[in-house]
Amino acid sequence: MNMQAAEARVGSDEIVVSGRNVGKTFAGGSVVALEGANFEIPKGSFISLVGPSGCGKSTLLRLISGLIEPSSGDVTVHGTKVTGPRQDIGMMFQKATLLDWRTAIENVLLPTEMTRKVTKADQKHASDLLKLVGLKDFRFAFPSQLSGGMQQRVALARLLQTGADLLLLDEPFGALDEFTRERLNVELMRIVGEVGATTIFVTHNIAEAIYLADHVYVMTPRPGRIASVVDVPFERPRPLSLQTSLEFNQLVAQVREILGEDH
Amino acid sequence: MAVSDSTLSEGAGGGLSLRQRRILTHAGIFLTLIALWEIGSRAGWLDPLFYPRPSNILRSFWLIYVQNGNVWYHLYATMILVFAGFAAGSILGVGLGALVGFNPLVRRFIKPYVIVLEATPRIAVAPLLIAALGFGAPSKVAIIMLVCFFAPFINTLSGVVNVDEDRLELFRSLGASKWQTLRKLVLPDAVPVIMAGERLALTAALSGALVAEFIQRNEGIGSLILVYTRNLNMASAFACIFTLTILGFLIFRGMEWVDHHVAFWKHEPGLERVGRRRRRKMKEALDE
Ligand SMILES: Nc1ncnc2c1ncn2[C@@H]1O[C@H](COP(=O)(O)OP(=O)(O)OP(=O)(O)O)[C@@H](O)[C@H]1O
Numbered sequence: 001m002n003m004q005a006a007e008a009r010v011g012s013d014e015i016v017v018s019g020r021n022v023g024k025t026f027a028g029g030s031v032v033a034l035e036g037a038n039f040e041i042p043k044g045s046f047i048s049l050v051g052p053s054g055c056g057k058s059t060l061l062r063l064i065s066g067l068i069e070p071s072s073g074d075v076t077v078h079g080t081k082v083t084g085p086r087q088d089i090g091m092m093f094q095k096a097t098l099l100d101w102r103t104a105i106e107n108v109l110l111p112t113e114m115t116r117k118v119t120k121a122d123q124k125h126a127s128d129l130l131k132l133v134g135l136k137d138f139r140f141a142f143p144s145q146l147s148g149g150m151q152q153r154v155a156l157a158r159l160l161q162t163g164a165d166l167l168l169l170d171e172p173f174g175a176l177d178e179f180t181r182e183r184l185n186v187e188l189m190r191i192v193g194e195v196g197a198t199t200i201f202v203t204h205n206i207a208e209a210i211y212l213a214d215h216v217y218v219m220t221p222r223p224g225r226i227a228s229v230v231d232v233p234f235e236r237p238r239p240l241s242l243q244t245s246l247e248f249n250q251l252v253a254q255v256r257e258i259l260g261e262d263h
Numbered sequence: 264m265a266v267s268d269s270t271l272s273e274g275a276g277g278g279l280s281l282r283q284r285r286i287l288t289h290a291g292i293f294l295t296l297i298a299l300w301e302i303g304s305r306a307g308w309l310d311p312l313f314y315p316r317p318s319n320i321l322r323s324f325w326l327i328y329v330q331n332g333n334v335w336y337h338l339y340a341t342m343i344l345v346f347a348g349f350a351a352g353s354i355l356g357v358g359l360g361a362l363v364g365f366n367p368l369v370r371r372f373i374k375p376y377v378i379v380l381e382a383t384p385r386i387a388v389a390p391l392l393i394a395a396l397g398f399g400a401p402s403k404v405a406i407i408m409l410v411c412f413f414a415p416f417i418n419t420l421s422g423v424v425n426v427d428e429d430r431l432e433l434f435r436s437l438g439a440s441k442w443q444t445l446r447k448l449v450l451p452d453a454v455p456v457i458m459a460g461e462r463l464a465l466t467a468a469l470s471g472a473l474v475a476e477f478i479q480r481n482e483g484i485g486s487l488i489l490v491y492t493r494n495l496n497m498a499s500a501f502a503c504i505f506t507l508t509i510l511g512f513l514i515f516r517g518m519e520w521v522d523h524h525v526a527f528w529k530h531e532p533g534l535e536r537v538g539r540r541r542r543r544k545m546k547e548a549l550d551e
C-alpha cells in the first residue's frame with residue numbers, strides 16, 4: 001500500500017538523469033574514484049547517495065553537474081550529454097560559500113547575474129525564495145550576521161534561484177548540528193516537493209538518507225561503485241516519528257548489510 | 264576594600280564618567296611632561312640648542328603658520344607630492360599585482376625578481392632615479408612610487424591568488440565566465456588585503472616624500488626642516504616635525520575611514536548601515 005503511494009508521487013516515467021557505465025579515475029588512472037555506474041533517475045524523485053568516506057559520492061555528483069568529466073561512459077541530463085556546467089543543473093555544497101560583501105538577497109541573485117541583467121521581477125523572486133526558506137527578516141543581512149544554519153538556507157535559496165530542475169546537494173547540512181540539520185532536512189523535503197525538482201542528495205548518514213529519499217543509492221568504496229538501490233516506500237509528508245517505526249529500521253538494517261563491515 | 268572601591272572612586276570623581284576621567288589623566292600627564300621639558304630647558308639641564316623650549320616651539324608654530332605663513336606653501340607641495348606618488352605607486356602596484364596574480368606562468372617567472380626587489384632597500388635607488396630623471400617633480404614622484412609600490416603589489420598578488428577554492432567551484436558550477444569570476448569574486452574578495460597594502464603604502468609615501476625633499480631641497484616640509492636645522496632654528500624645525508606628526512595622523516585616520524567603507528564587511532559596525540542602505544535601494548522592487 002505504501003509502495004503505491006510512493007509510486008503515485010514519483011508518477012512520471014520521464015527520465016531526467018541517466019548514466020551509462022560511468023567511471024572516473026584520478027592521478028593518471030591509479031585512483032579509481034568511481035567505476036561502472038549505471039542509473040536512471042525519474043523526474044521529480046528524491047535520490048539519496050549514501051556510503052562511507054571515499055566511496056565516490058562527491059565524484060558522482062560532480063560528474064552529473066559537469067564540473068568534472070568522466071574517464072569512461074557518459075552522463076545524460078534531459079536527453080543531452082553533460083559536457084560542462086549547465087543552467088538546468090544546480091549544485092549546493094557542504095559550505096555555504098556565500099559572498100561576504102553581499103546581503104542575503106544579493107547572494108541569492110548571483111546565479112541570475114551570470115545569465116542576464118537583474119530585473120525587479122528577479123529581485124521579487126529572490127525575496128520570495130528567502131521567505132520560502134524562512135529568512136524573511138534576514139534578506140538584507142550579511143553572511144557574518146547569520147548563523148551557520150541560516151547561511152545554508154541562503155545557499156538553498158540561491159540554488160533554487162538558478163531555476164534548475166535538477167538539484168545536486170553534497171552533504172549540504174553536514175557541518176551543522178543535529179537539531180538544525182534535522183529541521184533543514186524536513187524543510188528541504190517540503191521545498192523540493194513544492195517546486196517539483198529532481199533531487200540528488202549526498203550524505204553518509206543512513207537514517208537521513210532513507211528518511212528523505214524515494215530511492216537510496218548505496219555506494220561502497222575501493223573502487224567506488226553503486227552497490228545497490230534501495231526503494232523507500234513511505235508516503236509523504238513523512239513525520240519525524242517515522243524514523244522510530246519498525247519498517248524504517250528494517251530499511252536501515254538492509255542498507256547497513258549492503259555496506260557490510262565498512263559502516 | 265575591593266568592594267567599596269568603585270563607590271569610593273565614584274565619589275572622588277565628582278560625577279565624571281570613566282572616559283572623562285581618563286581624558287583628564289592623559290591631559291595631566293601630558294602637561295606635566297611639557298612643563299618638565301620647559302623647566303629643564305630653562306634650568307639648563309637640556310641643551311636649548313637641540314631641545315628648544317616648548318614655549319619657543321609654540322611661538323614658531325605661530326611664526327610659520329600665521330605671522331610669516333611660509334609653511335603653507337611647503338605643506339601643500341609635500342601633500343601634492345605624497346598623493347601623486349602614492350596614486351602612481353599604488354595604481355602600478357595593484358595593476359601589476361592583479362596581472363601577475365591571474366597569470367600562473369608570469370607568476371612563476373616573476374617570483375625571483377620579487378624576492379630581489381623585496382631584499383633591496385628601495386630608497387637606495389633614489390639617487391639613480393634623480394640621475395636618470397633630473398631634479399624636479401618627475402624624479403620626486405618616481406622616488407615615492409618606488410617606496411610605496413611594493414605593499415599594494417604584494418598584497419594584491421596574494422589576495423588574487425588566495426581565492427577560496429570552494430567559492431571558485433561555486434562560480435564554475437554557475438557557469439561564470441572568467442571575467443565574471445574576476446569581477447564578482449576575485450577582486451572584491453581581495454579588497455580588504457589590498458586596502459591593508461594601501462595603508463602601508465601611504466605611510467611609506469610620506470617618508471619617501473621627505474627623503475626626496477631632503478635630496479632636492481627646493482620645496483616641501485622636508486627641505487624646510489633642512490633649512491631651519493642648518494640655521495640652528497631648532498624650534499621651527501620641531502614645529503615642522505610636529506606638523507608631520509599631525510599630517511601622518513590625519514593620513515592614518517583617513518585611510519582607516521576609507522577602509523571601513525570599501526571593505527565594510529570586515530568591520531562589524533558598518534554592516535547594519537550598509538544593509539539598511541541596500542534595503543532601501545531594493546525597496547521599490549519588493550513593493551514594501
Ligand atoms: N581531484 C582529485 N584528485 C585525486 N583523487 C581524488 C580527487 N577527487 C577525489 N579523489 C579520490 O576519489 C575517491 C572518491 O572521492 P570522493 O570525494 O568522491 O568521495 P566521497 O564519497 O565524497 O567521500 P566523503 O564522504 O569523504 O566526502 C577518494 O579516494 C578520493 O581520494
Ligand SMILES: [Mg+2]
Nearest residue numbers: 057058059170
Ligand atoms: Mg564528498
